[in-house]
Amino acid sequence: MNILSANNIVKRYASHTALNDVSIDIPRESVFGLLGPNGAGKTSFIRIINQITGPDSGELFFEGEKLEQKHVELIGYLPEERGLYKKMAVGEQALYLAQLKGMSSIDARKKLKYWFEKFEIAAWWNKKVEELSKGMQQKVQFIVTVLHEPKLLILDEPFSGFDPINANIIKNEILHLKKQGSTILFSTHNMGSVEELCDNIALIHKSKKILDGSVKDIRKQYKTNTYELEFTGNMMGFTNAMWTGAELLEHTTDGEQNKARVRLLGKTTSNDLLQAIIPVAQIQMFKEIVPSMNDIFIKVVGDESALGTQSNFTE
């Protein structure tokens, strides 16, 4: 079952359309990546889930129920541009924000104590926010976001502003929360973290969803039948052996040592290729090249942009 289903969401502003018929389903207890270039409509979508703004048309369901104001207490949100009241004490502020999410004062205090100790910032309870470093403020914000144990955690660019050590702490926290049953929706430009963390993704570009599915499937889908080989032997013999079954994309030769990248053509399988070259080469490595999310992102967004320009041109 999906924790959140968004059906045909449209959001228009005076001068442009931020979301154009976007439908996204977020499965329960998974990490969902919301990807897209700047200005694609990710933040608009996230704001609609948080009911900060409403869609012009389309429907949202939270665990099968129509999304309503009462659901805000089941959602935790860490915006991309985030801040705190500068003049307010850290602890007091965290308590306030927790209570706004519907926690009781006692409960919030208890949980805050746990998290502050875990993140080693207990000593800052009475300090004003403006006295904290940016990284510490980010920790406080993260704590406030997860404190009420939301079923759906929305993190907009969660790693920006964290140093590698703190980013790692947050990353582990995200995985830990997933294990405990939370669902995490996070938007990012960092494709490395997508591969590492996300089970599913949706890619939004120019207000439209242009790609979604599980990371595994998508990477498979974008495979180009390309393999990388390392072998010793004669390069000429190698190319002859491939014949019309595969195309040599690039190769380097260092004496007897060769490296090559080939794309299989037609119905040739990797086994066919291997059988063909085994007689002429001593194979040390044979590996299929699966495209990275980064490559896919650039390819999909780039193609779309090219199409976009073209259609503009013909109009």
Added chain:
Amino acid sequence: MNKILLIIKREYLSRVKKKSFIIMTILGPILMAGIMVVPIWLSMHKSEIQNIEVIDDSGLIKDLIPAKDIIHFDYPPVTLDEATAHFYDTHYDGILWIPKNIFQDGKVVKIFYKKQLGIGTEEYIGTTIGKMMYDIILAKNKVDLNVIKDAETNSQFKVITEMLEETGKTKKTNTGLFMAIGLAGGILIYMFVFLYGVQVMRGVMEEKTSRIVEVILSSVKPFQLMMGKIIGVAFVGLTQFLLWVILTTSLYSLASATVLKDIDIKQIQQKEQVIKVGADLKYTEMKKIEKPNMVTEIWNDFKSVDMLTIFFSFLFYFLAGYLMYSALFAAVGSAVDSEADTQQFMMPITIPLILSFVVAQTIIENPESQMAFWFSIIPLTSPIVMMVRLPFGVPAWELALSMSLLVLGFIFTTWLAARIYRTGILMYGKKVTWRELGKWLFYKG
């Protein structure tokens, strides 16, 4: 509902705990009590006595200039040259020289001094000698001075105003007092709306620029956040106002009990001396005529004012006026990125406020004019203008109309502000125009 209470609590506590609030709350009453106490204390406090030697070459004055509080006159038998030559050997602070032909030679008297004697002394000498010369001229023309003095004192009349109601009952009124009460109420509302309206605006901008607003809006509706802030700040204002009243009265009574303890209230009363002179120009028979005690007089007049109505109307206009304007201030705060950008949007808010303040000063001269009526009915100006009119008595239907229109006005501005607020608060890096604001009104939530 529970969440709006949380917001109100935070807005209230975060402001009340601020140093600036505490300082203002303490300084305000000290300043106000100071304004009341210091003049009294000063008037009681004798400054150094000034001794002035009079060289009367005209022979008209005859040692008769009456001494006044700190000014003493001596008449040593010396010439002007001797006096000026030895001026610094004497203890005198000044030499007053009256020339021989005082009526002809340019009509001057001259004062020499070591250190400035001050404008009070100069004026006293000028007017006193003037009065004496006036008497002398009359006497020379064989006019009975006492007839004139009596005429002067007996021809002073006081105007008492009484309102004659339809029932035939009369009510004693004091226009001056009405003006004072009305203006004080108007000024307080004006100050309150401005001070706390701007606080609301700053608060909204703080939330917007620090970007905390997005986190909060994921928990509450924009309208809740806006109203929570407005109501929270209203309580701050009421607290400050109440503390001021309490602290000022206690400080004043404390001062009266200590610093001003020895001062007989009668001493503060204004006394006027009317100098009676004999026909032979001997200023011997001096008669004091005392005016009635001003304090008791004003206190009696207070009873003629319907203080209860005024107090409750004040609270109403105080709050409703603030609520109406602060919603607009919140809308402005949400629409801009920095304080500098607020100017263009502040204008239309401040104009009716300042206008009503200016109009109030005209209306006080004529509280039942057409202009007074309309300005006290229209919601944007009514909080201040109606306050000014109230002590003079306003028909109940006018008050009811004005109040209900103000309630409608504040519901309308709140609605308007909420629509601008919810869009503006999330809009960054965009120079907002009036056109843009207009569009925001019609966005879907």
